[in-house]
Amino acid sequence: MSADALLLDVRGASKAFGSTTVLAGVDLGVHRGEFVSLLGPSGCGKTTLLRIVAGLLGADGGTVRLDGADITGVPTHxxxxxxxxxxxxxxxxxxxxxxxxxxxxxxxxxADGIKATVARFLDLVHLGALADRPVRGLSGGQQQRVAVARALAVAPKLLLLDEPFSALDRKLRETMQIDLRHILREVGITTVLVTHDQEEALVMSDRIAVMSKGAIEQLDTPEGIYTRPRTPFALGFVGHSIRIAGKAGQTTDGVLTVDTALGPLRAKGSYLPGSPVLLAVRPERVVVGAPPPDVPSNAVTAALTDIVFQGSKVHLHFAAADVTLLVETNRIPPGLSPGATASLSWGLADTMLFPGETA
Amino acid sequence: MKAGRPAFDPVLLLAAPALAYMAVVFALPVLVLILRSFGTPTGPSITAYVSFLSDGFNWRVIGNTLRIAALTSLLCLALGYPTAVALARSKGAVQALLLVAIILPLSVGVIVKAFAWQIVLRRDGVVAAFMVMTGIWDQPQLLLFTESGLVIGAANVFLPFMILPIYSVLKLVDPNLQDAAATLGAPPLYRFFKLALPMAMPGIISGTAIVFSLAASMYVIPTLLIGDRFQTLATLTARAFLLMRNEQLGSTTATVLLVLAVSIVMLSSWAVKAKGDSR
Structure with a gap:
């Protein structure tokens, strides 16, 4: 998509409170009609970025453009x-x-237009029957829907959601996420969600911006973030992973051999021999048993420490040489019990490679 | 427990000692006072009220009382509301400092303050000097022994009673409400009149009720700041009892003052309730 299609275009937004840098020159582009989540732990600057976009907080530097117009100095209202x-x-x-x-x-x-608009948006959030009720007696979910209807009724160009589900219990949260996604699609409004909940971001977003320490580490589709995390932080913040630290060895035909505590392992990529690297794999990509002979794979031997049954899936916890290996399957492998040793393998294509921490 | 009739909560008994105390030292004497205002050698009658209200001087006294109380409330509100907003917005040490600054003056007795004001409100006092310096006055004027001086002094004493009720209401208001209104496209003045003011109104009403009834019944401050030639219901009551030894006149003026003060408080608490019900 071209840059013209950007509804929200934040460039170099920076903010410091005293000597603490909260935002370190963040760029964020959101396309018209898109749903983007700012995902990160508390203190990563995601709420600060949201408040700057809304004009509730002045940035120290950078510009905010909305629908082509520079709104950096424009008051919130x-x-x-x-x-x-x-x-x-x-x-x-x-x-x-x-x-x-x-x-x-x-x-x-x-006035007559107001009445019709109010009725339309209350119907949209299924609260038409409660129009005359005071807001005090409403449940959390109902209050949230009033807040959504109130924000949408004035037909904003952009909608910002600041952790809107955190006050709801888990079950309600899941239904509300799907409901809200439907409502926002129906209205067709461009939306930015701030959340620390990776599942929420995965469920709702077209794209996710993973934030850490005042910067966006990766802006990608949920699938892209999960399967191709660009940094160890993005890897760790979204989904589970097995992480194995090692030292880079030789590169042959674009495949790097890494010396690890579990023996030599391979990954696509290239590093200077001797530099620290981090290997990672998603738990559901690992199979218990020997690798298929025709697919380039990594294999390690590990001891089973725990079996955690989670309904639709099973988590197998393995350990080898101080490394914890989490394997996700859909059923408990027959004949495997804690204490047993097994061979674990995963494809070379599933092996992710990151620069390691220099000790 | 059965639904319907609520069981008696024994915790309510904790109010019993204070209720008993107030009954003996407040309700009983007030009742005696009221009864005395109706008492004549020939039996109960309202002659005292008839003669009190048929004297133009007494109407001026009632007018003085209500005017001074209203002006004092207004000055307290003008100074107190912004202070309460700042207090509710502040945090930590700043808030603690502001609270101390507001409450500490209460520990200085009224009589000490009143003599201090005599210094401030003199013709060569600080206020007069300031007014001349800023060009508002052509020449120094005496504020002492004037109504303006009385209002300035009274508002000084009663200001905390305006700030604290407003603050206690404001601190419970979600600070995001103003931001939410701004994101809905509401300009600052609209946010003030349609949101900030309605939110603060219960506090403003109870603060005004407290300051108004305190100012309507103050005695020491007008006595020291304006003297005998300016009478309010409270000073008149004291004169009747202490100087004129006219117990029936004193009881009558005291009852008139009581009725006025109680109706103001009841009216305002009714207003608060009506405000609360509409939420």
Whole structure:
């Protein structure tokens, strides 16, 4: 896609609180109609970035462009950026319908239009029946839907969601995530979600920006982040992984041999011989047993320490030479019990290679 | 437990000692006072009230009382509301410092303050000097023994009673509400009138009720700052009892003051409740 299709274009956004750098020159481009998540642990700068985009916080440097216009210095109420806050921030003195109408009235829209718009957005979030109720008595899920309807009613160009599911219990969270995704698709609004929950990001996003220490480590599709993490942080933050540290050896035909505590292993790539590297593989790519002879693979021998049955899947915990190896299968392999030794193997193509930490 | 009639909660008994104490030292004497205002040698009658209310001087006294109380409340509100907002927004050491600055003056007795103001409000006092320096006044004026001086002094004493109720309401308000309104396209003035003010209103109403009733019944401050020629219901009551030895007049003025103060408090608590119900 061309750069013209960017609805939100953040360039070099930086922010420091005192001597602590919270954002270190972040670029973020979001396409029209896209759903992008900012995913990272607390303190990674994701909420700061969201507040800068909404104009609730001034950046120390950088520019924010929305729909082609530079809005860096524009006050929040003139930006056209909607926000669903973590606390929902519903107006406690107003009814459900009056909450949704607040922005429309503040912008002095015609009264008859307001009524119709409020009704339409309350129907969209399935709260039409509760229009006249005070917001105080609503459940968490209902409050969230009021917050969504209120933000959408003023037809913002961009919608920001700040950890909108963190106040809900797990079961409700899952249904609300799917519901909200449907609603936002129906409206067709460009959305940026801030979350620390990788599952939430995977479920909802077209693309995910993995953030750490005030920078975006990787911006990619959920599948891209999972299968091709660009940094050890992205690898570790999304999904489980087996990580084996080692030293780079020789490279032959684009395949590097790595000396590890589990013996020599191979990965596609090239490093200076002797430099520290990190090998990784996703648990579901590992098979218990000898590798198929015709596929280039890695194989190690490890002892089974634990079997964790999780319903649709089984986690097998192996250990070898201080390395923990997690293997995910869909059933407990027959004849395998804790204490037994087994051969584990995975394809060369599934082996990820990262620069290691220099000790 | 059965649904319907709620069981008596024994914790409510904790209020019993204070209730008993207030009954003996407050409710009983007030009742005696009220009864005395109706008492004549020939039996109960309202002659005291009729003669009190038929005297134009007494209407001026009532007017003085209500005007001073209203102006004091207004000055306290103008100074107190922004302070309460700042207090609710502040955190940690700054908030602690502000709270101390607001509460500490309460520990200085009114009489000490009143004599201190006499220094400030003199013709050559700090306030007069400031007003001349800024060009608001052509020449120094005496603030002492004027209504303005009285209001300035009274507001000084009662300011904490305006700030604290507003602050206690504001600190419970989600600080994201203002941000949420801004993201909905509401300009600053709209956010103030449609959000900030309605949110603070229960605190503003109870603060005003407290300051108004305190200012309507103050005695020491007007006595020291303005003197005998300016009478309020409270000073008149004291004169009736202490100087004129006219117990019936004193009881009557005291009852009028009581009725006025209680109706103000009840009206405002009704307003708070109406406000709360509409939420």
């Amino acid at each position: 003139k930006r056209g950026v909607g926000v669903v806050f973590q606390s929902y921030a519903l107006f406690p003195h107003l009814s459900v319908a009056d909450n949704v109408a607040f922005g429309l009235r503040a912008q002095r829209r015609p």
